Amino acid sequence: MQLIRTISEMQQFSKGCKLSGKTIGFVPTMGALHDGHLSIVRDSVKANDVTVVSIFVNPTQFSAGEDFNRYPRDYDGDIEKLSGLSVDAVFLPGVDSVYPDGYKTYVEVRGLSEKLCGQFRPGHFAGVATVVLKLFNAVMPTRAYFGLKDYQQCVVIKKMTADLNLDLEIVLCPTIREHDGLAMSSRNAYLSTEERLEAPLIYKALTEAAKSVNDNSLKTNAIAQILKESLSEMKTLTEIQYASAYDPNTLDEIKTGGITEGQRVLIAVALKIGSTRLIDNIEVD
Amino acid sequence: MQLIRTISEMQQFSKGCKLSGKTIGFVPTMGALHDGHLSIVRDSVKANDVTVVSIFVNPTQFSAGEDFNRYPRDYDGDIEKLSGLSVDAVFLPGVDSVYPDGYKTYVEVRGLSEKLCGQFRPGHFAGVATVVLKLFNAVMPTRAYFGLKDYQQCVVIKKMTADLNLDLEIVLCPTIREHDGLAMSSRNAYLSTEERLEAPLIYKALTEAAKSVNDNSLKTNAIAQILKESLSEMKTLTEIQYASAYDPNTLDEIKTGGITEGQRVLIAVALKIGSTRLIDNIEVD
Numbered sequence: 001m002q003l004i005r006t007i008s009e010m011q012q013f014s015k016g017c018k019l020s021g022k023t024i025g026f027v028p029t030m031g032a033l034h035d036g037h038l039s040i041v042r043d044s045v046k047a048n049d050v051t052v053v054s055i056f057v058n059p060t061q062f063s064a065g066e067d068f069n070r071y072p073r074d075y076d077g078d079i080e081k082l083s084g085l086s087v088d089a090v091f092l093p094g095v096d097s098v099y100p101d102g103y104k105t106y107v108e109v110r111g112l113s114e115k116l117c118g119q120f121r122p123g124h125f126a127g128v129a130t131v132v133l134k135l136f137n138a139v140m141p142t143r144a145y146f147g148l149k150d151y152q153q154c155v156v157i158k159k160m161t162a163d164l165n166l167d168l169e170i171v172l173c174p175t176i177r178e179h180d181g182l183a184m185s186s187r188n189a190y191l192s193t194e195e196r197l198e199a200p201l202i203y204k205a206l207t208e209a210a211k212s213v214n215d216n217s218l219k220t221n222a223i224a225q226i227l228k229e230s231l232s233e234m235k236t237l238t239e240i241q242y243a244s245a246y247d248p249n250t251l252d253e254i255k256t257g258g259i260t261e262g263q264r265v266l267i268a269v270a271l272k273i274g275s276t277r278l279i280d281n282i283e284v285d
Numbered sequence: 286m287q288l289i290r291t292i293s294e295m296q297q298f299s300k301g302c303k304l305s306g307k308t309i310g311f312v313p314t315m316g317a318l319h320d321g322h323l324s325i326v327r328d329s330v331k332a333n334d335v336t337v338v339s340i341f342v343n344p345t346q347f348s349a350g351e352d353f354n355r356y357p358r359d360y361d362g363d364i365e366k367l368s369g370l371s372v373d374a375v376f377l378p379g380v381d382s383v384y385p386d387g388y389k390t391y392v393e394v395r396g397l398s399e400k401l402c403g404q405f406r407p408g409h410f411a412g413v414a415t416v417v418l419k420l421f422n423a424v425m426p427t428r429a430y431f432g433l434k435d436y437q438q439c440v441v442i443k444k445m446t447a448d449l450n451l452d453l454e455i456v457l458c459p460t461i462r463e464h465d466g467l468a469m470s471s472r473n474a475y476l477s478t479e480e481r482l483e484a485p486l487i488y489k490a491l492t493e494a495a496k497s498v499n500d501n502s503l504k505t506n507a508i509a510q511i512l513k514e515s516l517s518e519m520k521t522l523t524e525i526q527y528a529s530a531y532d533p534n535t536l537d538e539i540k541t542g543g544i545t546e547g548q549r550v551l552i553a554v555a556l557k558i559g560s561t562r563l564i565d566n567i568e569v570d
Contacts, residue, residue: 007450011452104394104397105392105393107392110391134450138450159390163388163419164390164419166422167425
């Protein structure tokens, strides 16, 4: 397993793979790897000749006052976890090489980035789209893998990839959960014992709401009510940022008029337990 | 010479070239080709195994009220001009294939796009950067060619290419002029006989100003004065949008403090003759 630290080295590695006709699977991460990441890495290893995992805590996707500085970092532990999984290269670029002095270029997916998490994290998805495009240009993947826990991120990246005519396939991977249902997330490490004990109620609220999805509940906005009531059982809950039923393509809230035959429904929440912001979602057919 | 009309066909063509180890030179144009374009095409043909010329009048780089609809189009004439020049492929995508319904993704080079022409053409350089990135992703060039007549466009595209880690070289080509000094431009076709007779005064004003570039004239803002006086000799002049000495990297006006040893100076103007907007520039060492 090769460790690559610069963009030009990464491009050389990938051009070598492409010249010999090998497919490249790419798993971009911010490190602090958990079983959710490792499941995605395994998917890539299965489907591609070569797998590249990047670890880069991207400063431009953190808004002012967010947890960029305290975001968990464990490069040695991450590399150890990946070394057991037939990963071919770990790409660990420095902040200075990704955003050198005088950096000016940003990608925006307008009309999707401002919704849901975007309302609460101004500039977040421009930071995500920009760094993902830069990483794509460095790694030149055949397929790139993203976890559906970050649902809006998946929608934004898929749209950017189609809009910019990028010659690669986006593969979306199911959310991996702890045994009690809590979606795996590097930010779960922030939770106190009490908060951690209550956190599985998020997934419980989502599954409760999912059972109630029907034309009538969507018309009457009952899904949002069910979610808010279930979530409010948590004593450590400090804020619900959003919790409702959404159109999985437009990310608009489904408030009135119900849904058309065969349309999927996204049930998604963002909330704070104590000072820790967590998100989760499920899709209902 | 192949005519290619879709992005996927273009990508197939270019991947074929790359697999056989050929270099691809790319000349993006909005058509209405003149000798300035053809000179750039010849540069590409000389330096690359394969040359692709695109013709696409890009709607997103025209601001509201600008000349998108009346911009000169002569596809048959353009193809005839290119067929004599050993061009391998002409890429003529339709607006619907470049910007399909629901298109949302834009690239911005912040801090360069708002200056000079950007002040008068809001959104112009986001449109330029976006379409150029999309064309790059379709054509996958080894080298891409741009004319220095559109100086700010050159600066924006070079910055985007570096910032996004695009694996290609940007080649900037000198401005080609009519015998009387007028910079070649598809928009010269808008000029009336009287306007066309006066238009060479733009280049004359630039060369006059260039002769006066020295530490003192820059300190005292004399370049802008010389330009404005010279340009005002045109009876058909209706507006000077900008006319001064600029830092060729930052595009900031050089107003005070003069220049450092060896620094180049950009002298640039944008103005209207009648209702036709024209730009020109020269660089001074």
